[in-house]
Amino acid sequence: MPYTAQLAERKMLDNEVDKTASVVLNNWKQQIKIKKKLMEHTKKHEALFHQVESENSKESVTEKEKQKLLNKLKKSAAVLTKTDDNYYQENLNGQSARLKWESVLENCYKNIQDLEKERIQILSHILTLYNQHVSSYGQTLNAYQSQIDQAIKSIDVEKDIQTFMEETTIFTEDNKSEFLLLDYYEEDNSAIMDQNRRINSINEKLTRLQNDIEKAKKDREGVEKMLRAYRENPAFSDVRNEEETAVVLDETNLKINLFEANYFKLSLALAELEKRNLPTHPCSERMTKWKEKGCQLCSVQVSRSINTTKLVRSPSSRMSTRSYESSHLLSNDYVDSDYINYPSKPPRGEEHNYGKCRVLYPYKPQRKDELGLEKDDCILIHRKDDCGWWYGALNGKKGYFPATYVEEINSNSCPP
Structure with a gap:
């Protein structure tokens, strides 16, 4: 995706987040507004209720006047009930608005990560093409090409993406x-x-x-x-x-x-x-x-x-x-x-010895059946799964570990 297109998509995502956030804020204000109205109606209704009770106890008040006050009290009760329902519904709407805002924010965060990963991968591809182009010039450019080649070999796209995610997590x-x-x-x-x-x-x-x-x-x-x-x-x-x-x-x-x-x-x-x-x-x-x-x-x-x-x-x-x-x-x-x-993970089945491997990157276990890894640790491999997770033993403990974090080595290259 071109850089200008990425900027346009980012702007669209930001606008969507701002729009849903505005709905949350407006709902918050609306709840406070309706609450004040409900308080005022309740207060007036209570005063009217006490007035009706007081007038009913007086013998000087005619039945017509009493009926008029009762009708007024019924209208007040209807208004109070309607306002109470509006206040309750607005509170429920506030919950829904907040959840929608969080969902939009999460989706925006995810899409921006995808854009950054795409940008990093495109840059890596451009460097690879440039390296191939320079290599075709022959011996006159060998010295410079060697330097570029070493720099490109040191690139680890997955590691860079992981670093970006850790540094930008919200x-x-x-x-x-x-x-x-x-x-x-x-x-x-x-x-x-x-x-x-x-x-x-x-x-x-x-x-x-x-x-x-x-x-x-x-x-x-x-x-x-x-x-x-x-x-x-x-x-x-x-x-x-x-x-x-x-x-x-x-x-x-x-x-x-x-x-x-x-x-x-x-x-x-x-x-x-x-x-x-x-x-x-x-x-x-x-x-x-x-x-x-x-x-x-x-x-x-x-x-x-x-x-x-x-x-x-x-x-x-x-x-x-x-x-x-x-x-x-x-x-x-x-x-x-x-x-x-x-x-649970798939059943282990029969364990075999598939050689040894050396840890390239440290790994913190996320579950009890995973191994914690430190750089240069040597692991005895018992099983290799196609899903990318291998099963082995380290320092007397058995468990799963990510295959992309290790490299296989000769058994003699690793101390027992």
Whole structure:
């Protein structure tokens, strides 16, 4: 791809990220705007409710006036319910907008990596062609050609790409996403409201959240069954299907966590009103409350580890043939990594001695059945797999190691 075309594609990717980020910010502002409106309607409705109760107790008030006040109260209740539904839906839209922004950002990051890898490979190809061209000039250019040849032989495209990825990575193992939680008039103890009505209103909202939690958990069970089917029957799926299903599972887990955070927040307010023991939840340490323009707000931070290896479209066998590492369980605050079931490698079968090899590059094991490598280590080879991962022994320990990180040597060249 020409350099100008790469610039145009980068600009298009940047614009897409900016566009989705703008949607997230606008939703954030819209939530605050609707929340203020809901607070104001609730306050007016409560005042009207108390007025109706007061007027009904007076004998001087006619039935017509009482009916007029009741009609006014019904209209106020309808407006309040509609505003509450809008506020709840806008909060759900905020979750979806945030997830879409993260997906677009991840895709942009992946595509830019592809462009950089393509650029590096093209430069390497140009140098190779130049080297061949210079070699044809004959003996007069042999001295210069030799220098160029040595420089080209030292080029390692895979290593350069790996270095670029490590230096430009934007994700960490503890990437946090912040979401606005629902804030209601009923949770504010300083607000004027009858206690029984306050409790009943909170219970209604808790019921709605509980129904959404149960529905999301059923959705999660369905996605997990689909993912297990993909793993148990590889012939019916491919890597892309598994990754897309894993993304859906991650989003469902996140949705459940946010529903539970909102449920815990309302349960806390209800326990304070009923003077019961306060409930506990892991998310309480990551919840933040603050005031903005006179409005009480609350957010929660959810840790979401992103596996950067799945972002790399590398033809290298060590990237594409490793077993799927349960990327759908992106470590959030409510998932225990001890329960992740990693798929096992192929059976070892009978072990043979295929000679020895020397380590060219250090390698840090990613799983328990892999060997940790240091440069110049000597490994006894027991089996060679076509997938690019060999099985051998090093310092009395047996395990898998990447074949592209070693070179085979004469058995006598390596100490026992």
